[in-house]
Amino acid sequence: xIQMTQSPSTLSASVGDRVTITCRASQSISSWLAWYxxxxxxxxxxxxxxxxxxxxxVPSRFSGSGSGTEFTLTISSLQPDDFATYYCQHYNDYSWTxxxxxxxxxx
Amino acid sequence: xxxxxxxxxxxxxxxxxxxxxxTFSGFSLSTSGVGVGWIRQxxxxxLEWLAIIYWDDDKRYSPSLKNxxxxxxxxxxxxxxxxxxxxxxxxxxxxxxxxxxxIPAYMDVWGKGTTVTVxx
Numbered sequence: 166x167i168q169m170t171q172s173p174s175t176l177s178a179s180v181g182d183r184v185t186i187t188c189r190a191s192q193s194i195s196s197w198l199a200w201y202x203x204x205x206x207x208x209x210x211x212x213x214x215x216x217x218x219x220x221x222x223v224p225s226r227f228s229g230s231g232s233g234t235e236f237t238l239t240i241s242s243l244q245p246d247d248f249a250t251y252y253c254q255h256y257n258d259y260s261w262t263x264x265x266x267x268x269x270x271x272x
Numbered sequence: 273x274x275x276x277x278x279x280x281x282x283x284x285x286x287x288x289x290x291x292x293x294x295t296f297s298g299f300s301l302s303t304s305g306v307g308v309g310w311i312r313q314x315x316x317x318x319l320e321w322l323a324i325i326y327w328d329d330d331k332r333y334s335p336s337l338k339n340x341x342x343x344x345x346x347x348x349x350x351x352x353x354x355x356x357x358x359x360x361x362x363x364x365x366x367x368x369x370x371x372x373x374x375i376p377a378y379m380d381v382w383g384k385g386t387t388v389t390v391x392x
Contacts, residue, residue, distance in 0.1 A: 210382070214378045266319075
């Protein structure tokens with residue numbers, strides 16, 4: 166099974182900061198990676214698919230990059246609405262694996 | 273507009289079988305490429321993918337739960353049903369269903385989730 170490891174587990178940042186979250190796969194997954202945002206008590210929301218494609222309606226301050234085993238989600242200028250938990254997810258034809266999540270907190 | 277809604281019991285006893293229904297609108301599960309998946313999240317923990325069913329009735333299951341989980345669809349009712357046998361307190365979680373239009377499938381629209389507690 167492919168394992169997905171996110172870092173850090175928790176991140177403290179201020180409004181306006183540039184924030185980067187890393188997701189590493191235990192083996193190459195090409196670009197089959199999605200990023201989701203989840204707020205307390207709410208369902209996850211798709212932000213990025215295929216490693217770097219921005220989902221329609223998602224603000225352009227969110228961006229994704231990477232391929233193979235290392236991926237990043239970047240928020241260029243953190244906004245109050247962005248304080249949440251972020252999950253990466255590997256997907257392919259036969260398995261789907263989430264990372265353990267990164268909580269972005271107010272500093 | 274695509275919407276999905278999960279329904280089912282909020283409380284089940286250990287060893288019982290859980291049956292959850294995902295009722296959706298705004299798309300057809302007979303359209304090529306469409307899939308509906310189930311994901312769960314124990315309280316305070318990470319998301320865990322459970323199963324997915326595609327328009328052509330192809331199904332995929334989490335290897336760790338493969339022997340306990342079954343996913344089926346009723347295209348005429350716009351529903352997908354997940355059954356999980358031999359429920360245990362560790363299966364206490366919020367269960368989500370979600371839509372996909374691509375292969376491989378990422379989940380682009382999610383239901384609000386339904387909370388299931390396993391306790392005697």
